[in-house]
Amino acid sequence: MDRRHISSGSPFETQIGYSRAVVVDGWIFVAGTTGYDYETMTMPDDVATQRANTLATIGRALAEAGATLDDVVQARYILPDRADFEACWPVLSAAFATARPAATMFEARLMTPEMKIEIEVVARQPG
Template sequence: MSVRHISTGSPFEAQIGYSRAVVADGWVFVAGTTGYDYATMAMPDAIEDQCRNTLATIDKALKAAGSGLDHVVRVTYIVPDAADWPRCWPITSAAFATARPAATMICAALQNPEMKIEIEVTARVPA
């Protein structure tokens, strides 16, 4: 089995010991991703902006793997406050309009208090 690891350069990847994405046997597994702007390590306050940043980071990792948001088959959303989640719907609906992946939303605490959403995806590498 051929395995390739993809990094976004996030300091968390080295500190915690994980890859942003792993490509194996035609699948791309993207780690739980939060809304940091990894160029500046700034975290926006609004969940909508965090959601956009998160999806941009995921899209970048998927593209590095030879895939993209249109090839996502499974997505998991984690939010600490379920009341915030509906504000992300227009953003996630637009991002996954083509893929329409199987999805789950979980309400749970995240690593840092400023984090308002974490997203994890599984995608296929198109033939």
Template structure:
């Protein structure tokens, strides 16, 4: 069974993707940035962008029937890895006990105001 989850972001319909896809016991959350989808605004602070990104991911996971405790892999994408340490407090809050497999990449993002993009994979079968 495959189920598509949307956050309501205009990017999803403009580009043609889902915020998350549930396939069996797996939840794949697309690369997610720090936009507040209700206002389509984004902070210029990397720590606040990280916190908003995690709120966006948390909402997608919840709609999928999952939580951060189910996350088994996380990818961090940043145009400037020099900012990565600034994100650690927010990341520690949600992943500190979960400790998923993780990789950080330095990469250009789709717009200059984006300072972090996070993608996660969760597995529901471990419950």
């Protein structure tokens, strides 16, 4: 089995013991990703900025694995307040317009109260 670990540089990966993504036999499993700005290690206040940061972090992990958001086959959205989800639809719809992954939204508390969205995806390397 061919396995490769991808890191975003987040200190949480080392502290908690996980990888941003794991590539196994052409499959890419991207860990639940929140809206941290990893350059400043700050969490924006609003769900829109957090969503943008989350998709950017996922996009970078997929790129390192040789894929894009267009290769996503499954997405899981976790929000502590389901009322915030509808505001995310236009951007998520655009981000996954080609992939149209199987998707599920959960309402659940996240690791810290300032987190407003977490996204986890599974993708398949093209080719």
